[in-house]
Amino acid sequence: MSGSAFLLVTAPAKINLYLGVHPEKDGRGYHRVDSVMTAIDLTDTLAIAPAEHLMVRTVPEADFPMEENTAYRAAVAMGEAFDREPAFAILIDKHIPVKSGLGGASSDAAAVIMGICRYWGVDPTDPRIDQVARSVGADVPFFLYGPPAYFSGAGDVMDEIFRPLTGTPVALVKPLSDGVSTREAYERFDAAPPAAGDLEPVLAALRAHDEEALFASVSNNLAPVACELVPQIAEVRAWLREQPGVRAAEVSGSGSAVFAVCDTQMAAEAIVRSALEERGWWAQAAKMEKSGPVVAVG
Incomplete structure (x- = not known):
């Protein structure tokens, strides 16, 4: 494509319909994880343009160096994988809350990878792309x-893809706290690991x-850890489970956001207003969505 054009890339959030973390770890020191995720239509937006050197900024401004940003690390990893200089200016308009368990940082990284492709x-199905993605998070x-x-x-090896649940309404709610650090959540998990729920009913339902069987089987064994670290999360989850039109409510990832799968969009919007x-x-x-990053030429 033209070197003067810029790209706009949407980066969707996710929710975990199932998360099962296990005490054993691999050679990298990562826990064994079973995860069932679906994208939702809450998105960050990235503008990517050629530049003299790699630069990443976020709006609102991040409170840590840009070199620690997953988007920056994804660009560097792409450069290393393809032996090219990732000279891009990347501006991330943040809408997915940080430390929420909604995957904003990981989605931003994937959006950068797809934009650079x-x-x-580069063919996005090139095996090196999956390796780059796994190296980032x-x-x-x-x-x-x-x-x-x-x-x-x-939680980084794709085993199975399922028919999309496009359009299923969701209410997302989180307390106004600093959120949950994934590292802190795993450290607390290691101290007293809660048992993982049953994965098979989730896979069979998908x-x-x-949908009825699926939402009856939603499970996350990091939820007790998140609720210990930020007790307001437990309050949010209990409140959501009492609201009319809620089919299931659970913590997403390591928190601090809780999602409620709703019967109707009207029910989801009513919950949001009340919250x-x-x-x-x-x-x-x-709403649940079916796509990953969407790339458009600016």
């Missing part, structure tokens, strides 16, 4: 795809596209 004419490979998928290994106005929590209505 477009610039460099466990959830990054998922965001290269988008439909509901089951990942094993450290294969059959049986914002009556409880003072962060809240957002969303």
